Amino acid sequence: MPSSIREELLAVFNNEKETYISGQMLSEKLNCTRTAIWKHIEELRNEGYVIEAVQKRGYRMTGRPDKLSSDVVKRNLTTNKIGQNIHFYETTPSTQRIAHLLAQQGKPEGTVVFAEEQTEGKGRLDRSWHSPVGAGIWMSIILRPNLPPQHAPQLTLLAAVAIVRAIESELNITCEIKWPNDILINGKKAVGILTELHAEADRINSVIVGIGINVNTTKEEFPSELQHLATSLSLEKGGDKIDRASLARVIFESLEEMYEKYLEHGFTFIKLLWESYSVSIGKQIIARTISGEIRGYARGITDEGVLMIEESDGKIQYIHSADIEL
Numbered sequence: 001m002p003s004s005i006r007e008e009l010l011a012v013f014n015n016e017k018e019t020y021i022s023g024q025m026l027s028e029k030l031n032c033t034r035t036a037i038w039k040h041i042e043e044l045r046n047e048g049y050v051i052e053a054v055q056k057r058g059y060r061m062t063g064r065p066d067k068l069s070s071d072v073v074k075r076n077l078t079t080n081k082i083g084q085n086i087h088f089y090e091t092t093p094s095t096q097r098i099a100h101l102l103a104q105q106g107k108p109e110g111t112v113v114f115a116e117e118q119t120e121g122k123g124r125l126d127r128s129w130h131s132p133v134g135a136g137i138w139m140s141i142i143l144r145p146n147l148p149p150q151h152a153p154q155l156t157l158l159a160a161v162a163i164v165r166a167i168e169s170e171l172n173i174t175c176e177i178k179w180p181n182d183i184l185i186n187g188k189k190a191v192g193i194l195t196e197l198h199a200e201a202d203r204i205n206s207v208i209v210g211i212g213i214n215v216n217t218t219k220e221e222f223p224s225e226l227q228h229l230a231t232s233l234s235l236e237k238g239g240d241k242i243d244r245a246s247l248a249r250v251i252f253e254s255l256e257e258m259y260e261k262y263l264e265h266g267f268t269f270i271k272l273l274w275e276s277y278s279v280s281i282g283k284q285i286i287a288r289t290i291s292g293e294i295r296g297y298a299r300g301i302t303d304e305g306v307l308m309i310e311e312s313d314g315k316i317q318y319i320h321s322a323d324i325e326l
């Protein structure tokens with residue numbers, strides 16, 4: 001059966017949230033037999049969609065599956081590499097660890113590790129990443145760019161730009177990026193990205209891009225110390241539940257598009273896009289580095305993705321790793 005019928009069926013149910021639609025009407029709209037409609041409805045039910053059937057009125061969708069599975073994510077995925085190979089875990093300490101192992105075993109570029117829950121999710125600067133079950137997209141992606149290791153930070157910025165564009169197009173939510181890789185919505189963090197490397201002196205073997213997206217996390221699910229700093233996409237959409245599989249798919253497509261352009265044309269266009277989404281460029285910021293605090297105006301990023309801060313005496317400081325306060 002062509003999967004477009006399934007997609008059209010889902011679109012009709014999504015548009016007609018409250019109304020029942022008869023099998024006859026569906027078959028006319030989708031230009032297929034009623035048996036085909038019935039088969040697709042059964043298939044959707046098996047995937048966890050709740051579809052009511054009432055005699056003389058028709059069908060109505062009242063619930064959607066809230067599970068990430070490689071089948072659902074891969075359906076209609078248009079990428080060549082990213083997301084074509086998915087390793088899925090119900091629970092794991094950290095998808096980063098698994099992705100590192102898989103990378104060392106030689107798994108191909110674009111391999112993704114997903115988990116419904118991480119018990120030891122890892123953040124930047126040795127922090128932990130809160131990853132409650134079923135609430136977010138917790139995933140690590142293996143890339144194998146033919147680049148020198150000093151270009152790796154560019155991939156973090158590339159990932160941030162790709163994710164912002166995916167969230168904005170899929171959900172119509174405006175995002176900002178805080179250097180290097182925090183994605184903020186209305187000033188609160190919704191997405192974190194952690195990039196780790198396997199490299200030799202002159203060559204990257206693999207990059208593991210770890211992405212944590214608070215998708216359907218409720219306020220109560222955040223630890224109390226994070227509640228005023230963190231948000232989720234659903235909270236920013238007024239509590240609507242967001243389909244994680246569709247979002248993951250759009251992110252893979254956006255990421256692959258950016259990555260291919262980057263490999264072909266270099267970093268300049270990513271840099272421009274990144275600066276256009278940046279919350280800090282032109283603003284006075286404090287960068288807390290391991291060797292102390294640097295205060296000044298964020299002036300932009302270098303071609304290596306390093307943050308430039310202009311201090312009050314006009315001196316430019318180059319920041320490779322820090323926590324930024326706005």
Ligand code: BTN
Nearest residue numbers: 094121122123124139192210212
């Ligand atoms: C940050 O500190 O902002 C980066 C957070 C990165 C979290 C993601 S969730 C999936 C992957 N697995 C991990 O353990 N960490 C990353």
